[in-house]
Amino acid sequence: MHFVPLHYTVEVNGKLNEYTDSFTEYSQYVEYYNMLRRGAVAKTSMNNLNTHIEHFLSIAKQGIKNVLHFTISYALSPTVDVANQAVKVVQETYPDFNCICIECHTTTIGQGMLVRMAAKFRDEGKQLGEVADYLNEVKNKIQHFVIVDDLMFLRRGGRVGSANAIIGSALKIKPILVFTKEGRLESYKKEMGFKKAIKSIIDEFPKYTLNKDYDVVNIVHTDNLEAAQGLAQSLQEKYGVKTRIQIMGPIIGAHVGPNAVAYGFVSNENRPI
Helix, strand or coil, rough: CCCCCCCEEEEECCCCEEEECCCCCCCHHHHHHHHCCCCCEEECCCHHHHHHHHHHHHCCCCCCCEEEEEHHHHHHHHHHHHHHHHHHHCCCCCCCCEEEEEEECCCCCHHHHHHHHHHHHHHHHCCCHHHHHHHHHHHHEEEEEEEEEHHHHHHHHCCCCCCHHHHHHCCCCCEEEEECCCCEEEEEEEEHHHHHHHHHHHHEEEEEECCCCEEEEEECCCCHHHHHHHHHHHHHHHHHCCCEEEEEHHHHHHHHHCCEEEEEEEEEECCCC
Protein backbone atom coordinates (compact mmCIF):
# COMPACT_ATOMS: atom_id res chain seq x y z
CA MET A 1 0.00 0.00 0.00
CA HIS A 2 1.08 3.55 -0.72
CA PHE A 3 -0.03 6.59 1.26
CA VAL A 4 0.11 10.31 0.57
CA PRO A 5 -0.28 12.31 3.81
CA LEU A 6 -2.51 15.33 4.24
CA HIS A 7 -1.40 18.62 5.76
CA TYR A 8 -2.82 20.91 8.41
CA THR A 9 -1.97 24.11 10.22
CA VAL A 10 -2.19 24.89 13.92
CA GLU A 11 -2.48 28.43 15.23
CA VAL A 12 -1.26 29.00 18.79
CA ASN A 13 -1.20 32.51 20.24
CA GLY A 14 -1.34 34.04 16.77
CA LYS A 15 1.54 31.94 15.42
CA LEU A 16 0.74 29.61 12.51
CA ASN A 17 2.64 26.33 12.05
CA GLU A 18 2.22 23.80 9.25
CA TYR A 19 2.32 20.03 9.89
CA THR A 20 2.05 16.76 7.99
CA ASP A 21 -0.34 14.01 9.08
CA SER A 22 2.46 11.57 9.81
CA PHE A 23 2.28 10.69 13.51
CA THR A 24 4.08 7.48 14.43
CA GLU A 25 3.65 7.47 18.22
CA TYR A 26 0.44 7.41 20.27
CA SER A 27 1.82 10.22 22.42
CA GLN A 28 1.88 12.52 19.37
CA TYR A 29 -1.88 12.14 18.96
CA VAL A 30 -2.42 12.86 22.64
CA GLU A 31 -0.30 16.00 22.51
CA TYR A 32 -2.21 17.20 19.43
CA TYR A 33 -5.55 16.90 21.19
CA ASN A 34 -4.09 18.54 24.28
CA MET A 35 -3.10 21.50 22.07
CA LEU A 36 -6.70 21.77 20.91
CA ARG A 37 -7.89 21.62 24.51
CA ARG A 38 -5.56 24.51 25.34
CA GLY A 39 -7.17 26.64 22.63
CA ALA A 40 -5.08 25.96 19.54
CA VAL A 41 -6.98 26.21 16.24
CA ALA A 42 -6.28 23.53 13.63
CA LYS A 43 -7.24 23.95 9.97
CA THR A 44 -6.98 21.39 7.19
CA SER A 45 -6.51 21.50 3.41
CA MET A 46 -6.59 19.00 0.57
CA ASN A 47 -3.53 17.94 -1.41
CA ASN A 48 -3.04 19.85 -4.64
CA LEU A 49 -2.58 18.53 -8.18
CA ASN A 50 1.23 18.43 -8.05
CA THR A 51 1.18 16.36 -4.85
CA HIS A 52 -1.11 13.82 -6.51
CA ILE A 53 1.01 13.71 -9.67
CA GLU A 54 4.18 13.08 -7.66
CA HIS A 55 2.41 10.35 -5.68
CA PHE A 56 1.12 8.53 -8.77
CA LEU A 57 4.42 8.96 -10.61
CA SER A 58 6.31 7.31 -7.75
CA ILE A 59 3.96 4.32 -8.04
CA ALA A 60 4.11 4.12 -11.85
CA LYS A 61 7.92 4.28 -11.83
CA GLN A 62 7.94 1.11 -9.71
CA GLY A 63 6.17 -0.73 -12.52
CA ILE A 64 2.85 -0.93 -10.68
CA LYS A 65 0.09 -0.77 -13.26
CA ASN A 66 -3.20 -1.59 -11.53
CA VAL A 67 -4.11 0.75 -8.67
CA LEU A 68 -7.11 1.62 -6.53
CA HIS A 69 -6.84 5.08 -5.00
CA PHE A 70 -9.18 6.07 -2.17
CA THR A 71 -10.22 9.65 -1.50
CA ILE A 72 -12.31 11.39 1.14
CA SER A 73 -16.04 11.92 0.53
CA TYR A 74 -16.79 14.40 -2.25
CA ALA A 75 -19.27 16.16 0.04
CA LEU A 76 -16.32 17.06 2.30
CA SER A 77 -13.68 17.78 -0.36
CA PRO A 78 -13.39 17.56 -4.17
CA THR A 79 -10.14 15.62 -3.82
CA VAL A 80 -11.31 12.88 -6.21
CA ASP A 81 -11.45 15.41 -9.08
CA VAL A 82 -7.84 16.41 -8.46
CA ALA A 83 -6.82 12.74 -8.22
CA ASN A 84 -8.49 11.85 -11.53
CA GLN A 85 -6.82 14.81 -13.19
CA ALA A 86 -3.43 13.65 -11.87
CA VAL A 87 -4.01 10.13 -13.21
CA LYS A 88 -4.50 11.55 -16.72
CA VAL A 89 -1.25 13.52 -16.45
CA VAL A 90 0.70 10.44 -15.35
CA GLN A 91 -0.83 8.34 -18.12
CA GLU A 92 0.77 10.67 -20.69
CA THR A 93 4.12 9.19 -19.66
CA TYR A 94 2.90 5.81 -18.41
CA PRO A 95 -0.09 4.92 -20.62
CA ASP A 96 -0.51 1.50 -18.98
CA PHE A 97 -0.96 3.06 -15.53
CA ASN A 98 -4.48 1.88 -14.74
CA CYS A 99 -5.65 3.77 -11.66
CA ILE A 100 -9.28 3.87 -10.52
CA CYS A 101 -10.05 6.62 -7.99
CA ILE A 102 -12.78 5.73 -5.51
CA GLU A 103 -14.59 8.56 -3.75
CA CYS A 104 -15.31 6.85 -0.44
CA HIS A 105 -18.51 8.58 0.73
CA THR A 106 -16.72 8.56 4.09
CA THR A 107 -13.38 9.37 5.65
CA THR A 108 -10.93 8.19 8.34
CA ILE A 109 -12.00 4.73 9.68
CA GLY A 110 -14.59 4.25 6.94
CA GLN A 111 -11.96 4.88 4.31
CA GLY A 112 -9.69 2.41 6.06
CA MET A 113 -12.39 -0.26 5.99
CA LEU A 114 -12.66 0.02 2.21
CA VAL A 115 -8.88 -0.22 1.87
CA ARG A 116 -8.80 -3.38 4.00
CA MET A 117 -11.59 -4.91 1.92
CA ALA A 118 -9.71 -4.07 -1.28
CA ALA A 119 -6.54 -5.72 0.05
CA LYS A 120 -8.53 -8.84 0.95
CA PHE A 121 -10.03 -9.06 -2.53
CA ARG A 122 -6.62 -8.45 -4.12
CA ASP A 123 -5.15 -11.35 -2.17
CA GLU A 124 -8.07 -13.51 -3.31
CA GLY A 125 -7.19 -12.78 -6.92
CA LYS A 126 -10.15 -10.58 -7.85
CA GLN A 127 -9.77 -8.19 -10.80
CA LEU A 128 -9.33 -4.44 -10.35
CA GLY A 129 -12.58 -3.40 -12.02
CA GLU A 130 -14.56 -6.03 -10.14
CA VAL A 131 -13.24 -4.82 -6.81
CA ALA A 132 -13.86 -1.16 -7.68
CA ASP A 133 -17.46 -1.85 -8.68
CA TYR A 134 -18.15 -3.72 -5.46
CA LEU A 135 -16.58 -1.07 -3.24
CA ASN A 136 -18.49 1.72 -4.98
CA GLU A 137 -21.67 -0.17 -4.13
CA VAL A 138 -20.84 -1.08 -0.55
CA LYS A 139 -19.48 2.36 0.43
CA ASN A 140 -23.05 3.61 0.73
CA LYS A 141 -23.66 1.02 3.45
CA ILE A 142 -20.81 1.99 5.74
CA GLN A 143 -22.41 3.19 8.98
CA HIS A 144 -20.90 5.71 11.40
CA PHE A 145 -22.16 6.99 14.72
CA VAL A 146 -20.03 9.84 16.06
CA ILE A 147 -20.44 11.55 19.45
CA VAL A 148 -18.91 15.02 19.57
CA ASP A 149 -18.02 16.44 22.96
CA ASP A 150 -17.69 20.16 22.15
CA LEU A 151 -19.87 21.84 19.52
CA MET A 152 -17.40 24.70 19.16
CA PHE A 153 -15.16 22.61 16.92
CA LEU A 154 -18.07 21.89 14.59
CA ARG A 155 -18.85 25.61 14.59
CA ARG A 156 -15.36 26.39 13.30
CA GLY A 157 -15.88 23.91 10.50
CA GLY A 158 -19.24 25.42 9.61
CA ARG A 159 -21.30 22.41 10.74
CA VAL A 160 -23.34 24.35 13.31
CA GLY A 161 -24.01 28.04 13.85
CA SER A 162 -22.36 30.08 16.60
CA ALA A 163 -25.55 30.48 18.62
CA ASN A 164 -26.37 26.77 18.50
CA ALA A 165 -22.81 25.91 19.47
CA ILE A 166 -22.84 28.22 22.49
CA ILE A 167 -26.26 27.06 23.70
CA GLY A 168 -25.52 23.40 23.02
CA SER A 169 -22.20 23.49 24.87
CA ALA A 170 -23.77 25.24 27.85
CA LEU A 171 -26.56 22.66 28.05
CA LYS A 172 -24.10 19.75 27.58
CA ILE A 173 -25.92 18.63 24.44
CA LYS A 174 -23.98 15.89 22.65
CA PRO A 175 -24.74 15.67 18.92
CA ILE A 176 -24.59 12.27 17.23
CA LEU A 177 -23.30 12.57 13.68
CA VAL A 178 -23.63 10.15 10.78
CA PHE A 179 -22.51 10.11 7.17
CA THR A 180 -25.53 10.57 4.93
CA LYS A 181 -26.40 8.78 1.71
CA GLU A 182 -24.74 11.70 -0.12
CA GLY A 183 -21.56 11.37 1.94
CA ARG A 184 -22.12 14.43 4.11
CA LEU A 185 -21.39 14.46 7.83
CA GLU A 186 -24.68 15.54 9.42
CA SER A 187 -26.40 15.58 12.80
CA TYR A 188 -28.60 12.51 13.26
CA LYS A 189 -29.85 13.11 16.78
CA LYS A 190 -28.89 14.87 20.03
CA GLU A 191 -28.66 13.60 23.60
CA MET A 192 -28.27 15.32 26.95
CA GLY A 193 -24.93 14.18 28.27
CA PHE A 194 -22.23 11.78 27.11
CA LYS A 195 -23.57 8.66 28.84
CA LYS A 196 -26.97 8.98 27.18
CA ALA A 197 -25.28 9.55 23.85
CA ILE A 198 -23.19 6.38 24.27
CA LYS A 199 -26.30 4.36 25.10
CA SER A 200 -28.08 5.86 22.10
CA ILE A 201 -25.46 4.79 19.58
CA ILE A 202 -25.21 1.32 21.14
CA ASP A 203 -28.96 0.96 20.67
CA GLU A 204 -28.56 1.78 16.97
CA PHE A 205 -26.49 -1.33 16.25
CA PRO A 206 -29.31 -3.96 16.11
CA LYS A 207 -30.87 -2.10 13.18
CA TYR A 208 -28.10 -3.43 10.96
CA THR A 209 -26.35 -6.66 9.96
CA LEU A 210 -22.63 -6.91 9.35
CA ASN A 211 -21.29 -7.40 5.84
CA LYS A 212 -19.69 -10.84 5.50
CA ASP A 213 -16.63 -9.39 3.77
CA TYR A 214 -15.83 -7.12 6.73
CA ASP A 215 -17.23 -8.13 10.09
CA VAL A 216 -15.19 -5.95 12.45
CA VAL A 217 -16.67 -2.93 14.25
CA ASN A 218 -14.12 -0.10 14.28
CA ILE A 219 -14.10 2.26 17.26
CA VAL A 220 -12.24 5.54 17.06
CA HIS A 221 -11.68 8.35 19.54
CA THR A 222 -9.96 11.70 19.86
CA ASP A 223 -7.99 11.01 23.03
CA ASN A 224 -10.91 9.48 24.91
CA LEU A 225 -9.63 5.94 25.30
CA GLU A 226 -11.76 5.20 28.36
CA ALA A 227 -15.00 5.92 26.47
CA ALA A 228 -13.76 3.94 23.46
CA GLN A 229 -12.94 0.91 25.61
CA GLY A 230 -16.32 1.12 27.34
CA LEU A 231 -18.09 1.30 23.98
CA ALA A 232 -16.12 -1.70 22.71
CA GLN A 233 -16.95 -3.72 25.79
CA SER A 234 -20.66 -2.92 25.52
CA LEU A 235 -20.82 -3.87 21.85
CA GLN A 236 -18.93 -7.10 22.49
CA GLU A 237 -21.09 -8.10 25.45
CA LYS A 238 -24.46 -7.14 23.95
CA TYR A 239 -23.95 -8.24 20.37
CA GLY A 240 -20.91 -10.54 20.34
CA VAL A 241 -19.04 -8.54 17.69
CA LYS A 242 -15.33 -8.16 17.08
CA THR A 243 -14.00 -4.64 17.67
CA ARG A 244 -10.88 -2.66 16.85
CA ILE A 245 -9.96 0.56 18.70
CA GLN A 246 -7.97 3.36 17.07
CA ILE A 247 -7.17 6.97 17.88
CA MET A 248 -8.30 9.43 15.20
CA GLY A 249 -5.77 11.37 13.17
CA PRO A 250 -5.40 15.16 13.23
CA ILE A 251 -7.30 15.94 10.01
CA ILE A 252 -10.83 14.87 10.94
CA GLY A 253 -9.92 15.34 14.61
CA ALA A 254 -9.57 19.07 13.91
CA HIS A 255 -13.27 19.20 13.04
CA VAL A 256 -14.77 17.02 15.77
CA GLY A 257 -12.39 18.12 18.54
CA PRO A 258 -11.00 16.26 21.57
CA ASN A 259 -12.94 13.65 23.59
CA ALA A 260 -15.10 12.47 20.68
CA VAL A 261 -15.85 8.78 20.29
CA ALA A 262 -17.38 6.90 17.38
CA TYR A 263 -17.85 3.53 15.81
CA GLY A 264 -18.24 2.39 12.24
CA PHE A 265 -18.90 -0.83 10.36
CA VAL A 266 -19.86 -2.17 6.95
CA SER A 267 -23.51 -3.19 6.92
CA ASN A 268 -25.93 -4.78 4.48
CA GLU A 269 -28.34 -1.88 4.88
CA ASN A 270 -28.42 1.68 3.57
CA ARG A 271 -27.57 4.67 5.72
CA PRO A 272 -30.38 6.08 7.90
CA ILE A 273 -30.50 9.55 6.28
